[in-house]
Amino acid sequence: MKTTTLGRAGLGSSEISTVALGTWTFAGDAIWGESREQQCIRVVHAALDHGINLFDTAPNYGNGRSEEILGKALADRPEALVASKCKVEEQSPGELRKMVTDTLRRLQRDTIDLMQIHWPAHSPQQTRRALEIFSTMQQEGLIRTIGVCNFGVYDIKEENDFPIVSNQIPYNLLWRVIENEIAEESRKNGIITIAYTALQQGLLSGKYKQLSEFPSGRKRTRHFSPSWPGVRHSEPGMEAQTQAALEQLLAIGKSQGKSLLELALAFVGSKPFIDTMLIGARTEEQLTSSIQAAETTLSADVLQALEDATEELKKATGGNPDMYQSNSRVRYTGSDNTPRR
Numbered sequence: 001m002k003t004t005t006l007g008r009a010g011l012g013s014s015e016i017s018t019v020a021l022g023t024w025t026f027a028g029d030a031i032w033g034e035s036r037e038q039q040c041i042r043v044v045h046a047a048l049d050h051g052i053n054l055f056d057t058a059p060n061y062g063n064g065r066s067e068e069i070l071g072k073a074l075a076d077r078p079e080a081l082v083a084s085k086c087k088v089e090e091q092s093p094g095e096l097r098k099m100v101t102d103t104l105r106r107l108q109r110d111t112i113d114l115m116q117i118h119w120p121a122h123s124p125q126q127t128r129r130a131l132e133i134f135s136t137m138q139q140e141g142l143i144r145t146i147g148v149c150n151f152g153v154y155d156i157k158e159e160n161d162f163p164i165v166s167n168q169i170p171y172n173l174l175w176r177v178i179e180n181e182i183a184e185e186s187r188k189n190g191i192i193t194i195a196y197t198a199l200q201q202g203l204l205s206g207k208y209k210q211l212s213e214f215p216s217g218r219k220r221t222r223h224f225s226p227s228w229p230g231v232r233h234s235e236p237g238m239e240a241q242t243q244a245a246l247e248q249l250l251a252i253g254k255s256q257g258k259s260l261l262e263l264a265l266a267f268v269g270s271k272p273f274i275d276t277m278l279i280g281a282r283t284e285e286q287l288t289s290s291i292q293a294a295e296t297t298l299s300a301d302v303l304q305a306l307e308d309a310t311e312e313l314k315k316a317t318g319g320n321p322d323m324y325q326s327n328s329r330v331r332y333t334g335s336d337n338t339p340r341r
């Protein structure tokens, strides 16, 4: 497993693996369906065997279930780095503190390596207050380093007086929004980028030739029209552009003798602005094939063909990095060049 050196502050180790394990699928929720504890633990142990040293979870992944399973799996592996993330919207300081201490209890740890803001609040003041509380908890030794997720260019610029080490943000062939400005702003501020949903929740796994085959519980992003259950945006959806991109990607794979899984993960891995990518895996087999795919090298011509195939969709997604909401929680530059915040 390749590793990457951290940005301006360490996570307790000088290096992190370039592939990290995301554990949302351990939730056993309506989006991911049933998960078995022992199977999840086997996936974590297999990840360690492959050299993965960073694991991401959250209290709201199955109401603490993902954290609990990860805590059990890593009970005798204190050297493994664990990241979790708190919802900050409408949370009082006391609630935020309790969220962190509950997370530590479930993870069976005295300190968390990376505590992140899960999403910026609609009010920047609330986001700032959360960072202040995290800073206090860092001084108390409960949090080793502070990270954020889903931070846009203005979130990064305006909160850069906090020692933020990482920004976890969606990036994949069907969601290339961070190429517009966020990746560059993170780099300028010494913040590492952790890509999430590198397979677009499995849509890029190669299992699906048509969007209609994709599980309806995962059709909640702005790719899909608001007629799907659980959708929280009010845009028409980008089904036509997404389907067209999917077909072109599958055709490139066929012509190159590569699976879509390989193309998708190798594409993310090829980007110098991505420091590590989170992969979700239900089984050891999925984990192994994803790691191999992420470590595949693609030629410059193939990488260019992948960008060309997804350019129309990239234009349709626009500048809003919020995959779920039109009323973005992320502060970014709108198409008319004015800040959206």
Ligand SMILES: NC(=O)c1ccc[n+]([C@@H]2O[C@H](COP(=O)([O-])OP(=O)(O)OC[C@H]3O[C@@H](n4cnc5c(N)ncnc54)[C@H](OP(=O)(O)O)[C@@H]3O)[C@@H](O)[C@H]2O)c1
Residues within 6 Å of the ligand: 021, 022, 023, 024, 025, 056, 057, 085, 118, 149, 150, 168, 169, 196, 197, 198, 199, 200, 201, 202, 203, 205, 207, 261, 278, 279, 280, 281, 282, 285, 286, 287, 289, 290
């Ligand atoms: N910060 C945030 O706001 C945020 C948001 C979302 C995710 N995340 C993090 O990112 C992590 C990863 O994202 P994700 O779980 O949404 O998506 P993902 O990695 O894009 O997709 C994971 C799903 O793809 C399928 N898959 C994975 N490997 C495969 C393989 N080798 N072959 C075939 N299918 C495969 C599996 O689903 P099936 O078997 O069911 O098809 C798996 O559950 C999460 O666990 C979480 O830690 C963070």
